[in-house]
Amino acid sequence: MEFRKEVEVAKILVGGKVEENVVEIRYDPLTLQTSRILKKTIPMQSGDFQEEIESTKSWCPFCPERIEQMASRDPEIMKGELWKRGEGVLFSNLTPYSRYSLVLRLTEEHYVPVSEFRQQHFYDAFKLIQEYVKKVPDGKYYITIGMNYLKPSGSSIMHPHIQVMISEVSTDYFARLEWSALEFKESKGVDYWKKLAEVEKEGERYVGRTEKTDWIAAFAPKGFFHFTGIPEEREFAEMSDEQFNGIAEGIVKILKYYGKKGLNAFNFSMFCADRIGEHFRTNINIVARTPFAKYYWCDVFYPKMFHDESVVFFVPEEYASEIKEIWNEL
Numbered sequence: 001m002e003f004r005k006e007v008e009v010a011k012i013l014v015g016g017k018v019e020e021n022v023v024e025i026r027y028d029p030l031t032l033q034t035s036r037i038l039k040k041t042i043p044m045q046s047g048d049f050q051e052e053i054e055s056t057k058s059w060c061p062f063c064p065e066r067i068e069q070m071a072s073r074d075p076e077i078m079k080g081e082l083w084k085r086g087e088g089v090l091f092s093n094l095t096p097y098s099r100y101s102l103v104l105r106l107t108e109e110h111y112v113p114v115s116e117f118r119q120q121h122f123y124d125a126f127k128l129i130q131e132y133v134k135k136v137p138d139g140k141y142y143i144t145i146g147m148n149y150l151k152p153s154g155s156s157i158m159h160p161h162i163q164v165m166i167s168e169v170s171t172d173y174f175a176r177l178e179w180s181a182l183e184f185k186e187s188k189g190v191d192y193w194k195k196l197a198e199v200e201k202e203g204e205r206y207v208g209r210t211e212k213t214d215w216i217a218a219f220a221p222k223g224f225f226h227f228t229g230i231p232e233e234r235e236f237a238e239m240s241d242e243q244f245n246g247i248a249e250g251i252v253k254i255l256k257y258y259g260k261k262g263l264n265a266f267n268f269s270m271f272c273a274d275r276i277g278e279h280f281r282t283n284i285n286i287v288a289r290t291p292f293a294k295y296y297w298c299d300v301f302y303p304k305m306f307h308d309e310s311v312v313f314f315v316p317e318e319y320a321s322e323i324k325e326i327w328n329e330l
C-alpha cells in the first residue's frame with residue numbers, strides 16, 4: 001500500500017516579499033485518484049438560518065403531520081406500507097435514482113443541529129434498510145446508503161433523511177472502487193479496507209475505534225474533514241446489531257466534532273459489499289461541506305465538476321490528531 005504524494009511550491013509576492021505556498025497532490029492508495037491539499041481560510045461560522053427552518057417546515061413532506069399522506073409507497077417489497085422503527089420511517093423515493101430507490105426519514109424533528117444526532121437515529125435507520133435489502137430479489141446489485149444534510153450538501157429538503165440506491169449498474173466511482181479492490185485482493189490476498197485499517201492503526205491518520213469499527217482520516221480526502229469507517233463485518237445485510245451500533249456511534253462522534261468546528265452540513269456514503277464478492281468490504285465515508293448560512297458558498301467548483309479532482313483546505317494528519325484527542329468524549 002503506497003501513500004504517494006507530490007509537492008508543488010508556488011511563489012507569490014506579498015508586500016514586496018516572496019512567499020512560498022505549498023500544494024500537496026495526493027494519490028488515493030486504492031484508486032490512485034488525486035486530491036489537492038492547499039491551505040486556505042474559509043468562513044466556518046454558520047450564522048443564523050432560523051427563517052429557512054421555519055419556512056421549509058411549513059411544507060416539509062417528512063414532518064410527522066404530513067409524512068403519512070405524502071410519502072410514496074413501494075408496491076412490491078414494502079407492499080404499500082411505510083416501515084417504521086423509533087423515529088425512522090422508510091419509504092420509496094418519489095424521484096427514483098435506480099431500480100430500488102428509497103428514502104429514510106431519520107428524525108421526527110424537522111431540523112437537528114449536527115451535534116444533536118443520536119446513535120439511535122442511525123441504528124434504527126440501518127435496521128430498517130437492512131430489512132429491505134434482505135428482501136431484494138437475487139442478482140448483482142450495487143447498494144449505497146447516503147446522506148446529504150443542508151443546502152451546501154445538495155439536499156433539497158432540510159428534514160434529516162438518508163437515501164438508499166440499489167442499482168444493477170454501479171455509479172462511476174463505485175465501479176472504480178470495485179475493480180481497484182479486485183486487483184488489490186488478487187495481488188495482496190486480503191481486502192483493501194482490512195489492510196488499510198491494519199496499516200493505519202499505528203499511524204498519524206488513525207482516529208479511534210467504536211464497536212467493531214475503525215475510523216481513520218482519508219489520506220487523499222474527497223472533501224473537507226474526510227473520515228472513513230471500516231467495519232469488521234463485511235456485508236451490510238449480514239451485519240449484527242453490535243456492528244450497526246459501532247457505525248452509528250462513529251458517525252455521531254464525527255458529527256459532534258464537525259459541530260465543535262462550526263460546521264453544520266455534511267455528506268456521507270456507505271458503499272456496501274453485498275453481492276459483490278470477497279474483495280470488497282462495506283466502507284463508510286463522511287465529509288463536511290461549507291457551512292450553511294444565508295449566503296453560503298459552494299465548495300464544488302470546476303476541478304471537482306469536470307476533473308473529478310477534490311480540492312481541500314485541511315490536512316488529514318492535523319485534523320486526525322485533533323479529533324483523536326477528544327474521541328472518547330464525543
Ligand SMILES: [Zn+2]
Nearest residue numbers: 060063110159
Ligand atoms: Zn420536516
